[in-house]
Amino acid sequence: MLRTKIAGIGYYVPEKVVTNHDLAKVMDTTDEWIQERTGIVERRYGKKHKETTTSMAARASEVAIKRAGISKDEIDFIIFATLSPDYYFPGCGVLLQRELGITNTAAGALDIRNQCSGFVYGLSVADQFIRTGMYKNILLVGSEMHSMGLDFSTRGRNVTVIFGDGAGAMVLQPTQEDKGVLATSLHSDGTYAEKLAFINPGAHGGYHAAHMDEAQDFGYSDAEYGEMFINEHMIENGQIFPYMEGQFVFKMAVQKFPEVILETLEKAGLKKEDIDMLIPHQANLRISQFVQRRMGLRDDQVWNNIQKFGNTTAASVPIALCEAYEAGAVKDGDIVCLAAFGSGFTWAGAVIRW
Ligand code: ACO
Numbered sequence: 001m002l003r004t005k006i007a008g009i010g011y012y013v014p015e016k017v018v019t020n021h022d023l024a025k026v027m028d029t030t031d032e033w034i035q036e037r038t039g040i041v042e043r044r045y046g047k048k049h050k051e052t053t054t055s056m057a058a059r060a061s062e063v064a065i066k067r068a069g070i071s072k073d074e075i076d077f078i079i080f081a082t083l084s085p086d087y088y089f090p091g092c093g094v095l096l097q098r099e100l101g102i103t104n105t106a107a108g109a110l111d112i113r114n115q116c117s118g119f120v121y122g123l124s125v126a127d128q129f130i131r132t133g134m135y136k137n138i139l140l141v142g143s144e145m146h147s148m149g150l151d152f153s154t155r156g157r158n159v160t161v162i163f164g165d166g167a168g169a170m171v172l173q174p175t176q177e178d179k180g181v182l183a184t185s186l187h188s189d190g191t192y193a194e195k196l197a198f199i200n201p202g203a204h205g206g207y208h209a210a211h212m213d214e215a216q217d218f219g220y221s222d223a224e225y226g227e228m229f230i231n232e233h234m235i236e237n238g239q240i241f242p243y244m245e246g247q248f249v250f251k252m253a254v255q256k257f258p259e260v261i262l263e264t265l266e267k268a269g270l271k272k273e274d275i276d277m278l279i280p281h282q283a284n285l286r287i288s289q290f291v292q293r294r295m296g297l298r299d300d301q302v303w304n305n306i307q308k309f310g311n312t313t314a315a316s317v318p319i320a321l322c323e324a325y326e327a328g329a330v331k332d333g334d335i336v337c338l339a340a341f342g343s344g345f346t347w348a349g350a351v352i353r354w
């Protein structure tokens with residue numbers, strides 16, 4: 001039976017370290033508040049004008065491609081997950097193709113806009129393409145340059161302190177061995193789309209206003225919405241930044257993480273006792289600790305790096321998995337479980353035999 005194996009993995013985080021104390025200099029927050037609520041101590045920010053979501057993805061991809069032992073022109077499909085693309089369009093997939101110097105135009109490029117679950121969604125998409133024999137070397141990337149789009153005033157503190165920049169990548173190949181992706185699960189519930197959202201610029205023109213909070217809508221008239229993606233009201237009112245109803249998201253996350261992990265294990269014919277390593281999306285250390293307790297896992301069975309990188313959204317799962325691999329915490333034959341929950345809401349799980 002054809003399966004999808006991880007032939008190579010890599011990650012990249014920018015050099016610049018931004019501590020909680022650094023953020024406390026520009027907004028009303030404290031190291032104590034951030035650490036207590038999220039576990040985050042510091043995060044990385046890309047070098048503005050020198051690094052982008054795409055360039056960081058390229059650095060992570062180069063490592064993954066090298067470890068896979070292939071040439072970049074053997075890549076026959078690119079899947080790029082991000083919520084902070086370089087451009088509104090075209091997507092980062094083609095920009096990455098250019099940045100890596102991939103001249104093979106038979107390589108398709110697909111962008112995934114699923115925020116925190118984007119990488120795990122991408123893994124599931126790649127798995128289908130590989131198992132049907134359509135592609136042989138898929139480059140799957142999650143990358144985020146959040147620092148370009150955050151509100152660094154006190155108004156944005158509940159969101160801004162959480163996020164960091166970085167990228168993770170995998171090369172995925174077919175294998176006849178009993179290893180690789182054993183099962184994936186994908187979920188969505190659009191009911192709460194605006195609870196964690198970045199709605200402007202966009203083509204909504206207030207259409208979804210009934211679902212928006214005041215901070216997102218401000219009750220504009222049609223004329224005030226105008227006929228463009230963005231207008232001066234949105235800029236003046238700070239409605240050009242991510243919005244999150246944190247406690248609501250938190251409550252959903254602690255419910256959905258365990259559900260999707262158990263569901264995916266069951267599909268793979270496994271139980272929670274079979275997990276060797278859980279790689280949760282790094283949303284909040286408190287969420288990961290809750291999930292760890294629910295799964296009955298030891299500290300060394302859950303990889304957490306949010307303390308030093310913050311929440312890197314689509315990049316968080318591959319960065320954490322790559323770190324665990326490089327540290328020797330993931331070994332041949334291990335059952336590795338990936339799980340993510342975020343904006344949409346969308347959530348997803350994957351079980352891999354390493
Ligand atoms: N520093 C100091 N005070 C703050 C900060 C800050 N950075 N942020 C908020 N506060 C204040 C608030 O103003 C509020 O003050 P008030 O009581 O005087 O009104 C108080 O702290 C509590 O605010 P909450 O937002 O209720 O804080 P909470 O305990 O919920 O923690 C947090 C916020 C960390 C964001 C948490 O809700 C959380 O982690 N939620 C889940 C995040 C998540 O999983 N996101 C999904 C992935 S992200 C993605 O998909 C893109």
